[in-house]
Amino acid sequence: MAKKDYEAERAELERLLAERLKTAEDPSYEGEILTVGQHWILATAGIIIPLVLLIIGWVTK
Amino acid sequence: MSSTDGTIGTPAGSPSGTESTALKQAAEGSWPVLQTERNWGTIGLFGVTLSAGIAAWSYAIGGSVSWYLGATMGTLAMIAGSLVGMYFVTVAAMPISVKYGIDTIAACKPQYGSYGSAFGIFAQYTSIIGWNCILIIILGRTTANVLEAANVIHGSNTKLYVSIAVTMCTLALIYWMVARGSDSVRDNSVWIAVAVSLTGLMVLVVLIWKDGWHTIASAKPSAAFSDLHLNYTLGFEILVATVLSWWPYMGGIMRMSRSAKQAIWPSMICLGMITGIIGLIGLYAGLATGESDPSVFFVKTLGIWMGIVAIVFIALANIGTAIVGVYASTIGLKQIPALQYRVSYRWATLIVIAPVVIVCAFFQNVFMAHILTFMYFLGLVFAPICAVQIVDFYVFRKHRLHLPSLFDYSKNGQYYYWGGVNPAAFIATGVGFVLYYWLLNPVTYAQHFPFKWISASVPTIIATGFVYWVLTKFWIVRVGKGGYAKA
Numbered sequence: 409m410a411k412k413d414y415e416a417e418r419a420e421l422e423r424l425l426a427e428r429l430k431t432a433e434d435p436s437y438e439g440e441i442l443t444v445g446q447h448w449i450l451a452t453a454g455i456i457i458p459l460v461l462l463i464i465g466w467v468t469k
Numbered sequence: 470m471s472s473t474d475g476t477i478g479t480p481a482g483s484p485s486g487t488e489s490t491a492l493k494q495a496a497e498g499s500w501p502v503l504q505t506e507r508n509w510g511t512i513g514l515f516g517v518t519l520s521a522g523i524a525a526w527s528y529a530i531g532g533s534v535s536w537y538l539g540a541t542m543g544t545l546a547m548i549a550g551s552l553v554g555m556y557f558v559t560v561a562a563m564p565i566s567v568k569y570g571i572d573t574i575a576a577c578k579p580q581y582g583s584y585g586s587a588f589g590i591f592a593q594y595t596s597i598i599g600w601n602c603i604l605i606i607i608l609g610r611t612t613a614n615v616l617e618a619a620n621v622i623h624g625s626n627t628k629l630y631v632s633i634a635v636t637m638c639t640l641a642l643i644y645w646m647v648a649r650g651s652d653s654v655r656d657n658s659v660w661i662a663v664a665v666s667l668t669g670l671m672v673l674v675v676l677i678w679k680d681g682w683h684t685i686a687s688a689k690p691s692a693a694f695s696d697l698h699l700n701y702t703l704g705f706e707i708l709v710a711t712v713l714s715w716w717p718y719m720g721g722i723m724r725m726s727r728s729a730k731q732a733i734w735p736s737m738i739c740l741g742m743i744t745g746i747i748g749l750i751g752l753y754a755g756l757a758t759g760e761s762d763p764s765v766f767f768v769k770t771l772g773i774w775m776g777i778v779a780i781v782f783i784a785l786a787n788i789g790t791a792i793v794g795v796y797a798s799t800i801g802l803k804q805i806p807a808l809q810y811r812v813s814y815r816w817a818t819l820i821v822i823a824p825v826v827i828v829c830a831f832f833q834n835v836f837m838a839h840i841l842t843f844m845y846f847l848g849l850v851f852a853p854i855c856a857v858q859i860v861d862f863y864v865f866r867k868h869r870l871h872l873p874s875l876f877d878y879s880k881n882g883q884y885y886y887w888g889g890v891n892p893a894a895f896i897a898t899g900v901g902f903v904l905y906y907w908l909l910n911p912v913t914y915a916q917h918f919p920f921k922w923i924s925a926s927v928p929t930i931i932a933t934g935f936v937y938w939v940l941t942k943f944w945i946v947r948v949g950k951g952g953y954a955k956a
Contacts (some may be wrong), residue, residue: 416698429873431684432501434571439504440566440728441868454556454738456548462705465545469697 478891499803501872502724509725514732517722519738520789526600526761527744531751532761533841536692537700540685543752544700546729547745550708553608554799555715555741555929562719563736564863567729573720574801576877577854577910579951580861580937583878584889588898590801592850593717595778597798597821599843602836604787609829610764610837612782615776616770629833636829643788645823647795648815672782673750675775679758688756698750699921705911707841707925708745710848715740716855721797753891762837779946795821804879820878845911845925852926853901856933857894865953867951883952891951893940 431437442450534543565576609632616622622631627926677685693700719736726732744845751763767779798821801809806819830838862868873891874883886892909916909925919928946953 422638425876428500428503429876430501431498433872437504440730441564441568442729442733446730449584450556450733450737452560453561454552458552458569459735461545461549462701465549466701469542469829 470815475862478498482766487547499572499575499800500876501575504570507570507725507727510730514722514726514735514850515739517793517937518735519743520759520786521718521722521793522740522743522790523747523786524600524604524744524790524830525787526560526603526711526749526790528705528751528754528767529603529607529761529840530744530767530844531748531753532755532763533751533812534704534748535690535752535755535761537690538689538693538704538752539688540753540756542697542701543690543704543756544749546553546704547708547748549744549753550705551712551741551743551745552737552843552925553705553927554709554712555744556851557736557855557859558713558715558719559733559736559741561858561862562716562733563723564729564868565858566724567726567732568868569872569875571870572724572797572800573717573725576720577858578884579866580857580894581892582886582889582891583807583874583884584887585891585894587805588895589717589803589854592854593801593922594798596819596847597713597794597825597849598718598828599847600824601791601794601825601869603840603843605639605825606632606792606833607635607836608639608783608787609633610762610781610833610925611776612780612947614764614768615773617781618776619773627810631834633830636833637826639784639788639791640822640826643791643795644818644823646788646792647799649817664832671752672771672775672779676753676770679770680753683755685757686760690756691759691761696921699916702921703916706848706920706924706926707844708748709924711844711851712744713851713855713926714847715732715903716851717801718794721800722781735860746876796917825830841914844910845909845914848926848929849902849911852929853898853933856901857931857937858899859930860934860937861941863896864938865946871952886945891945893937893945896940897933897937900936901929904930904932 473870478651508922531547534547537543538546562576566572569576570715574586574589574593578586582590607735610628612623612632612635613628616631617628622628625877654882658818690700694703715736723732723736726735751761751766754763754766754770755761758766758769759771767783768776771779795818799814799817802812802817803814812820829890862870874885876886877883878889879885884891905925908920908928941951941953945951
């Protein structure tokens with residue numbers, strides 16, 4: 409691709425990226441993050457339950 | 470950042486070519502995916518993660534655990550390890566990708582710097598290459614072993630050539646599927662997930678039916694230490710370390726989700742726990758046969774006809790996993806400034822697959838002989854990365870990133886730090902490397918005393934996070950770098 413075409417396309421891509429970023433910065437376009445309650449559920453699944461499993465495994469060895 | 474400074478995602482350099490329309494770039498490239506474009510839905514997300522999670526590398530992982538632990542303790546250590554590893558990956562990588570629709574590499578720019586994030590790309594690229602090598606080689610070798618057992622082929626050289634031929638054909642198929650884009654990943658993954666789940670269940674049932682649970686449960690591990698506690702921790706650590714390597718995959722998948730709530734269980738169950746559960750097949754087969762290599766124990770356990778079923782299962786599972794991995798890594802490569810606008814999506818896909826082709830063609834046996842070293846290195850690399858990301862996003866940035874700076878490579882970007890690199894992140898990560906290496910040497914497998922009490926990945930995460938917190942709070946924030954003052 410010629411350098412001239414590349415520069416034109418790059419400029420166009422930058423313009424579209426800037427537009428997209430402006431849109432994405434609007435909080436209504438953001439995905440929902442974890443709530444405190446969901447963090448607790450996650451910690452239960454990822455820390456507490458494994459700990460219990462390890463203890464069961466050690467006790468019943 | 471402004472749109473006129475010429476630096477938004479396009480550092481200086483001479484152009485040599487470019488590709489797609491901006492819309493394609495947004496959908497398949499590195500730009501944020503907007504809420505309205507996140508079209509995978511709950512079923513699609515479960516399908517993609519399940520397809521990715523059910524992979525033949527789990528057999529290799531389970532086979533490795535069978536060196537150290539019997540069935541009962543091995544089962545519990547594997548499930549526990551998979552959940553712990555996935556917890557840290559989920560907390561570190563998932564909320565950022567879901568909130569901003571960005572992939573894993575863009576998500577690590579605030580910590581490692583606009584140019585320093587290349588470290589994340591390197592980690593992603595090499596780990597996905599490594600896993601894909603394992604997946605594809607296992608498929609090739611299992612096929613060759615079944616054909617040998619059926620007297621179709623004879624001799625080790627012929628077996629190797631057959632294995633190479635199968636791997637090359639598989640890689641060509643994977644390239645064709647990934648090159649079609651994200652919709653292709655989703656559409657193929659859903660049906661693959663269903664087929665893989667049913668076939669995997671069948672293989673497990675046949676395994677227990679043939680050998681009997683009593684035989685498996687009473688089998689002794691093949692290379693256990695005399696210290697049961699140490700064996701228990703080693704089994705646990707293998708799972709934590711390997712599951713941490715989901716980090717590079719997370720962003721590419723989870724950015725298509727509309728909410729973190731929607732993504733929790735696909736992440737924890739379909740990526741994390743399923744690795745442990747499918748790995749149990751490898752553990753039980755390894756205990757029953759004394760062989761940890763899946764390509765051997767499948768044929769040894771199931772015989773020719775069921776071995777053919779196993780090939781179908783492994784093929785479905787591996788192709789499903791590999792297309793997600795290659796897709797995620799391709800998006801990661803598109804984050805490299807030099808490649809972002811100059812290399813097409815299809816060429817980027819080819820760059821991801823090419824090293825796998827080379828390894829599968831020329832270094833199959835050498836690579837497979839060092840599987841456990843590869844697995845431990847995953848923990849060494851990804852545990853510190855997760856720690857840095859968790860502390861940065863939750864403690865310092867309070868869940869908020871400056872989106873334009875993720876694509877701004879100029880000094881004006883908040884994540885430019887010094888020359889585009891955040892030294893605090895690299896120092897903390899380096900401390901994590903050293904600590905892990907000291908606790909559990911990935912090459913020699915030598916451990917130091919605290920390992921059997923605290924494992925390696927978990928203390929590495931805690932120590933790395935602490936070092937990063939200290940450096941950021943008392944150095945980076947005070948000199949006004951990193952955009953923390955504005956967070």
